[in-house]
Amino acid sequence: MVETTKDVYDRMLNEFPGTLKQISEDSSKVTGKRHMTSSEMCVVNFDKFKNFIFREMDLAGFPKSCDALYRNKGGEYYLIEFKNGQIGRREAYEIKVKILESLLMLSSRFSHSIDFMRDNLIFVLVYNEDVVCSMEKIENKIFELADISKEKFGLRRFEKIYLRNVCVYSKAEFESKFINRHLN
Numbered sequence: 001m002v003e004t005t006k007d008v009y010d011r012m013l014n015e016f017p018g019t020l021k022q023i024s025e026d027s028s029k030v031t032g033k034r035h036m037t038s039s040e041m042c043v044v045n046f047d048k049f050k051n052f053i054f055r056e057m058d059l060a061g062f063p064k065s066c067d068a069l070y071r072n073k074g075g076e077y078y079l080i081e082f083k084n085g086q087i088g089r090r091e092a093y094e095i096k097v098k099i100l101e102s103l104l105m106l107s108s109r110f111s112h113s114i115d116f117m118r119d120n121l122i123f124v125l126v127y128n129e130d131v132v133c134s135m136e137k138i139e140n141k142i143f144e145l146a147d148i149s150k151e152k153f154g155l156r157r158f159e160k161i162y163l164r165n166v167c168v169y170s171k172a173e174f175e176s177k178f179i180n181r182h183l184n
Helices: 004-015 046-054 089-110 114-120 134-145 171-183
Strands: 018-019 040-047 069-071 075-081 122-129 167-172
Touching: 004 018, 004 040, 004 046, 004 069, 004 089, 040 046, 046 069, 046 089, 075 089, 075 114, 089 114, 114 122, 122 171, 167 171
Parallel strands: 075 122, 122 167
Antiparallel strands: 018 040, 040 069, 069 075
C-alpha cells in the first residue's frame, strides 16, 4: 500500500504534536513569557520534527525551521512561523532561510518535488503588532483602509516559485483570518 501525503502528515501529527498556543509561546527576556495565540488547534510541532530528523547527525548546528505545520480538511498545508519581536532585515533573512530549509525537510518527508509544495503549501507569518514602530502602524492602517495587501518582509518572492501563497498576519488578523476560518 502506497503511503499518501495525508498519511505522512497524520503520522507526523502523532509523533510531534503541539497546539498553536504551545508552539507560539515566547519566553524571551525582551517580551516576557506570552503566547501569540490562545488556539488549542492541534498541529505538527515542526521544530520537534526537525530536531528528531537531525539529532543523530554530527552537525555543527541544526538547520532552521518554521514553527508549525497544519493540514486542513481540504488538503492544504500551512507552514506557520511566529515572530514576537521586531522584524528587521536580519530577522526577515532568517525567516527566508527557515522557509527554504523547512521546504527541503518537508519535500523529503513527503517524497514530493517542489511542484507539490508550490501547489499545496501556504506559508503563514504571524507577527506581534504591539512591537511594530509607530510609523509602520500608520502605514499598515493606510493599507488596511485601502484594502490593499502590503508586501511585508520580502516574502512574496516565494509565491509561485516555492509556495502557493504567503500570508502575513498580525496576531489579531491570525485569529480572525486563520483560526476562525479553520475551526469552522
